[in-house]
Amino acid sequence: MVATGLTRRIDKLGRVMIPIAIRSEYGIGEKDAVEIFTRDNFIVIKKYALPDGEIKSRYCTDNAGRIVLPISIRKEFSLADGVDYIEIFTEQDSILLRKYERECVICGNAEGLVTVKSKKICADCLQLIKAIKE
Ligand SMILES: [Zn+2]
Numbered sequence: 001m002v003a004t005g006l007t008r009r010i011d012k013l014g015r016v017m018i019p020i021a022i023r024s025e026y027g028i029g030e031k032d033a034v035e036i037f038t039r040d041n042f043i044v045i046k047k048y049a050l051p052d053g054e055i056k057s058r059y060c061t062d063n064a065g066r067i068v069l070p071i072s073i074r075k076e077f078s079l080a081d082g083v084d085y086i087e088i089f090t091e092q093d094s095i096l097l098r099k100y101e102r103e104c105v106i107c108g109n110a111e112g113l114v115t116v117k118s119k120k121i122c123a124d125c126l127q128l129i130k131a132i133k134e
Helices: 020-025 073-076 123-131
Strands: 002-009 015-017 033-039 042-047 067-068 084-093 092-098 113-116 121-122
Touching: 020 084, 033 073, 113 123, 121 123
Parallel strands: none
Antiparallel strands: 002 084, 015 067, 033 042, 042 092, 084 092, 113 121
């Protein structure tokens, strides 16, 4: 898995804009069908390979290449429309999205963050956690 270093905000309609450079790398154009599913902390987006038949993907890019993230997935990942950001990663045949935490999940501090199981925690809170005796 490769981190692209790119982040995008989820818009007010729950859509996410995947940069065209990444979409074209995966052959995903405008109004193309995609598969969307989750794996661990990631939302996985794959080009939907049409199996000849009538089966159509429920998800398509729009004419600006945006993808609506299903509400069930936005809920599962606590993604707030128009507020939260996702971080973009790539893998052999899929684009992976992960919620991008811009501040400490405990106190909201944006400085000196470390990542613990994909959550951002600041150094102060990390010290507090370490000091907790069971
Ligand atoms: Zn903190």
